[in-house]
Every structure is written in C-alpha cells, then in structure tokens.
Amino acid sequence: MQFSPAIASLIRALKILPGVGQKSAQRMAFQLLERQRDGATGLAEALAHAVAVVGRCDTCRTLTEGTRCHICSDDSRAASGLLCIVESPADVIAVEQTSQFNGQYFVLLGHLSPLDGIGPREIGLDLLEARFGAGEINEVILATNPTVEGDATAHYIGDLARKHGVNASRIAHGVPVGGELEYVDHTTLSHAFNGRKSF
Amino acid sequence: MQFSPAIASLIRALKILPGVGQKSAQRMAFQLLERQRDGATGLAEALAHAVAVVGRCDTCRTLTEGTRCHICSDDSRAASGLLCIVESPADVIAVEQTSQFNGQYFVLLGHLSPLDGIGPREIGLDLLEARFGAGEINEVILATNPTVEGDATAHYIGDLARKHGVNASRIAHGVPVGGELEYVDHTTLSHAFNGRKSF
Ligand SMILES: [Zn+2]
Numbered sequence: 001m002q003f004s005p006a007i008a009s010l011i012r013a014l015k016i017l018p019g020v021g022q023k024s025a026q027r028m029a030f031q032l033l034e035r036q037r038d039g040a041t042g043l044a045e046a047l048a049h050a051v052a053v054v055g056r057c058d059t060c061r062t063l064t065e066g067t068r069c070h071i072c073s074d075d076s077r078a079a080s081g082l083l084c085i086v087e088s089p090a091d092v093i094a095v096e097q098t099s100q101f102n103g104q105y106f107v108l109l110g111h112l113s114p115l116d117g118i119g120p121r122e123i124g125l126d127l128l129e130a131r132f133g134a135g136e137i138n139e140v141i142l143a144t145n146p147t148v149e150g151d152a153t154a155h156y157i158g159d160l161a162r163k164h165g166v167n168a169s170r171i172a173h174g175v176p177v178g179g180e181l182e183y184v185d186h187t188t189l190s191h192a193f194n195g196r197k198s199f
Numbered sequence: 200m201q202f203s204p205a206i207a208s209l210i211r212a213l214k215i216l217p218g219v220g221q222k223s224a225q226r227m228a229f230q231l232l233e234r235q236r237d238g239a240t241g242l243a244e245a246l247a248h249a250v251a252v253v254g255r256c257d258t259c260r261t262l263t264e265g266t267r268c269h270i271c272s273d274d275s276r277a278a279s280g281l282l283c284i285v286e287s288p289a290d291v292i293a294v295e296q297t298s299q300f301n302g303q304y305f306v307l308l309g310h311l312s313p314l315d316g317i318g319p320r321e322i323g324l325d326l327l328e329a330r331f332g333a334g335e336i337n338e339v340i341l342a343t344n345p346t347v348e349g350d351a352t353a354h355y356i357g358d359l360a361r362k363h364g365v366n367a368s369r370i371a372h373g374v375p376v377g378g379e380l381e382y383v384d385h386t387t388l389s390h391a392f393n394g395r396k397s398f
C-alpha cells in the first residue's frame with residue numbers, strides 16, 4: 001500500500017516509539033489525522049518543547065527542566081543521608097511509587113559496559129565520587145538492575161563507597177533476576193528495599 | 200510521582216495515542232528524552248507537517264495530500280467501473296493489502312447514525328450520488344463493517360445505487376479463514392450459515 005508522503009513519514013516517525021510496529025503506527029497515524037488533529041498538534045508541541053527544555057539534573061543526572069530536579073531540591077531528602085543508585089530516570093519513578101524511600105537518587109543513565117566504551121566517567125561516577133567525598137551521604141543503596149552489567153556496576157560503586165567510608169547496600173533479591181526494575185510491581189520493589197543487605 | 204512540567208505534558212500528550220496508557224506513555228517519554236531526541240524532534244515535525252498538509256481526497260474522501268489521492272488518480276482503476284465503499288481510510292489499507300481489488304474506493308468516514316446527527320450528508324452520500332449519476336460506476340461493493348450501523352448504512356447505499364441503475368453487492372461475512380468454528384461469535388456464525396453456498 002502506497003501512503004501519501006506526509007502520512008508515510010508520520011508512520012515512519014511513530015515507529016521510533018517503544019513497542020510500536022508498522023501496524024500500530026498506521027492505526028495511530030489514521031486516528032490522529034481522522035479524529036484527533038488538535039491532539040496531534042498538542043503532541044507535536046509537547047515533544048518539541050520537552051526536547052528543548054528537558055536536560056539533566058546537575059546533582060543526580062535524572063531528566064528534568066532547569067539545573068536541579070525537585071527531589072534534589074528537597075532538604076528533608078538531603079538530610080536523610082541516603083542515596084539510591086539507579087540506572088535510569090524511569091527507575092526513579094518506579095522506586096518513588098513504592099513510597100518507601102525518602103532519600104536522594106543518583107541516576108547512572110546506563111551501566112558499566114567496557115566493551116561498548118562505557119566506563120566509570122560515562123555513567124557519572126566522577127560526580128558520584130565527589131558527592132561521597134563531600135561527606136553528606138551515610139549510605140548508598142545500590143538499585144541497579146539485577147543483570148550481569150547491573151551487578152558489576154553495583155560492585156564497582158560499592159567499592160567506591162567503602163573507599164570513602166560510605167556504607168553500601170544492595171536491594172534484596174525479590175526483583176526477578178534478569179528483569180528490569182522499571183517493570184517490577186510496587187510490592188516486590190518495597191520488599192526488595194526493606195530486605196536490602198550490607199554490600 | 201511528580202514529573203517536571205515538560206515531561207508531565209509530554210506524557211499527557213502521548214496518552215492520546217490509541218492503546219497508550221499512563222505506563223506506556225511514561226516509558227515512551229523517557230526513552231525519547233534519554234536516547235532518541237533526534238527521533239522525538241522528527242516525530243514532532245512529522246506530526247505538525249501531516250496535520251498541516253493532509254486533507255481529504257475530493258473524489259473518495261480518504262486521507263491524502265493535495266486534492267486527489269493516488270488511487271483516484273489511477274486511470275486503470277477508474278476504468279474498472281468498480282467502487283468499494285468503506286467506513287475509514289484504514290479499511291482502504293486493509294482491502295489494498297488483499298491485492299484482490301483493482302477498483303476505486305469511497306470512504307464514508309463513519310456510518311449512518313441518526314441519533315448522533317450523522318445523516319447521509321455527513322458521510323458524503325451527496326458526493327457518492329453525484330458519482331452514481333455520472334454513469335462511470337457499474338458496481339458498488341459495500342464493505343462497511345458487519346455491525347448494526349454498518350449494515351444499515353450498506354442497505355441505504357444499496358438502495359441509492361439501484362435508484363441510479365448501479366449494481367450493489369455486499370462483501371461476504373462468515374467464519375474467518377483459518378479460524379475455528381468453536382471460537383467464532385454467534386452473529387458471525389449466523390451470517391456464515393445464511394450466506395452458505397452450493398458446494
Ligand atoms: Zn536531581
């Protein structure tokens with residue numbers, strides 16, 4: 001089937017969305033153009049705006065506007081002395097939804113992967129080490145994904161923490177091995193936090 | 200969880216997409232902002248462009264750029280004298296993918312629904328009647344959905360066609376090829392029985 005060029009471009013562009021294949025992209029394009037033109041315009045604007053203004057928090061590296069996210073700006077969270085290390089901003093959301101954690105986060109935006117050229121610097125460990133050195137963190141909770149790379153990254157950061165006299169713990173098993181934090185249900189994730197062990 | 204305003208707006212905007220709820224929209228927003236900023240910008244542009252340039256074909260009412268779609272512009276299809284009536288542009292795609300039909304289409308962009316104020320004019324039947332009157336159509340194939348409204352609409356158009364001396368046929372409804380009788384709904388099975396053919 002030959003679509004007109006603008007429709008074909010839209011279908012192609014929609015396919016960059018996670019989980020959207022050719023068939024879903026077609027359905028989305030038609031629905032937007034048939035019945036939701038205002039919504040489509042709103043989505044175009046929201047995308048352009050977000051790309052323009054959303055950057056990374058200077059302190060924790062999560063996605064946010066401005067230079068500091070609302071969690072890093074919260075003094076009571078800073079006072080906790082707890083720092084949770086996660087791989088992605090989506091993991092921050094997942095942990096926040098448990099309502100079990102009232103500390104701060106540090107977002108690696110990835111994990112160590114030497115073969116792909118991703119070393120300590122690429123995941124912000126220089127910044128993290130500076131925070132350890134500043135002496136305001138008592139405990140670091142390693143909540144990287146329970147994968148080979150996530151475990152290796154957790155070990156590396158655990159060593160870094162101990163070097164600076166900071167306690168390190170790893171969230172407990174309960175998160176299915178090989179799974180991704182983002183997709184784990186709240187209860188499991190709560191258990192994993194409560195059952196964390198010295199690392 | 201509190202998202203920064205631009206991220207919250209993007210998540211809200213993504214939820215207009217069919218089949219996309221809060222969780223998928225979050226995942227999409229993060230993936231776009233973390234790893235696919237160029238793709239996100241491309242999607243914003245494709246959306247804005249499509250909304251700006253895609254309108255309806257003057258002849259068949261499907262979604263297209265310019266005043267006439269590529270199917271209506273194809274002389275060999277016009278020469279067939281066959282006109283397939285469908286409810287939506289997506290149905291055109293579905294029929295085209297069978298590679299069985301080489302005529303033209305007429306897209307109702309809906310079906311008759313008097314209670315919702317959708318009468319013959321709203322689904323373009325004045326335009327369709329003008330085409331019947333022009334004498335270039337020999338047969339109209341009614342491919343509206345096998346629903347109460349789709350059937351009523353097919354009946355209405357069938358009467359209109361006969362009034363202009365145009366043959367009308369309705370696509371067959373029955374058990375899907377490869378489907379199992381046991382899992383087919385009663386209405387479909389009734390259709391299949393009523394539409395049985397000598398074997
Ligand atoms: Zn932050």
Ligand SMILES: [Zn+2]
Pocket residue numbers: 256257258259260261267268269270271272
């Ligand atoms: Zn057309």
